[in-house]
Amino acid sequence: MSNEDNENQDSNEQAQTEEKExxxxxxxxxKFTFKCTRCDACxxxxxxxxxxxxxxxxxxxxxxxxxxxPYLEVYxxxxxxxxxxxxxxxxxxxxxxxxxxxxxLKQTPLEDLLxxxxxxxxxxxxxxxxxxxxxxxxxxxxxDYDGTHFSIVDVDCPGxxxxxxxxxxxxxxxxxxxxxxxxxxxxxxxxxxxxxxxxRNVMMDLMRQNMEAMSKMSDEDRQKLEDIFKSAQGDQ
Ligand code: SF4
Ligand code: SF4
Numbered sequence: 746m747s748n749e750d751n752e753n754q755d756s757n758e759q760a761q762t763e764e765k766e767x768x769x770x771x772x773x774x775x776k777f778t779f780k781c782t783r784c785d786a787c788x789x790x791x792x793x794x795x796x797x798x799x800x801x802x803x804x805x806x807x808x809x810x811x812x813x814x815p816y817l818e819v820y821x822x823x824x825x826x827x828x829x830x831x832x833x834x835x836x837x838x839x840x841x842x843x844x845x846x847x848x849x850l851k852q853t854p855l856e857d858l859l860x861x862x863x864x865x866x867x868x869x870x871x872x873x874x875x876x877x878x879x880x881x882x883x884x885x886x887x888x889d890y891d892g893t894h895f896s897i898v899d900v901d902c903p904g905x906x907x908x909x910x911x912x913x914x915x916x917x918x919x920x921x922x923x924x925x926x927x928x929x930x931x932x933x934x935x936x937x938x939x940x941x942x943x944x945r946n947v948m949m950d951l952m953r954q955n956m957e958a959m960s961k962m963s964d965e966d967r968q969k970l971e972d973i974f975k976s977a978q979g980d981q
Pocket of ligand 2: 787788791794820863864865866867868872873874879883895
């Protein structure tokens with residue numbers, strides 16, 4: 746074989762090796778592998794977490810729904826979709842010192858809480874306080890399914906690319922993401938109805954409390970109240 750032939754053979758082999766390496770890299774990139782490292786980064790900067798019917802049913806079955814109630818908020822998106830969200834705690838720097846944590850939580854708009862800590866994450870102990878009852882959204886994170894495609898909602902999640910994911914693990918994660926999508930649709934259908942029933946019950950309760958309070962009032966106090974009410978109407 747001539748020197749020229751040898752050189753051609755060498756460069757062909759080199760090109761093939763490079764091509765193979767590129768193919769391996771591409772397949773590694775496109776192949777989704779994941780293993781949660783339990784770094785808790787997603788709990789520390791999670792923002793509002795969507796809550797589904799599946800979560801409410803789980804909490805009701807396990808008798809823990811009251812633990813979540815202070816952090817739940819019904820949120821109407823600009824497109825009219827109504828969601829139930831687990832509202833994050835405002836960070837200390839954003840809290841006004843004179844406000845109690847409950848007041849701060851109530852008064853801070855959701856838009857200001859997009860990268861805030863989950864209220865159920867304990868920073869000192871570095872753990873989720875409700876791990877067994879954690880929402881479906883936490884079980885499928887960072888994989889999302891929009892009804893047609895899967896996507897990664899957090900490309901910085903250190904679990905992405907970790908080896909050790911079996912075919913069964915992948916199937917389970919994909920199924921959970923699909924279930925999340927299905928359960929979100931379920932609660933979006935049910936929520937406006939629930940919202941109306943709850944508002945009506947709250948109104949009825951207020952009216953009942955008012956009537957009870959009125960029945961306990963002295964004639965004199967009731968007269969005063971009526972006078973105040975009349976003068977307030979006159980001012981309008
Ligand atoms: S899902 Fe990702 S960000 Fe969250 S704890 Fe696991 S590895 Fe960390
Ligand atoms: S519920 Fe638990 S797992 Fe989910 S974000 Fe909060 S602390 Fe993390």
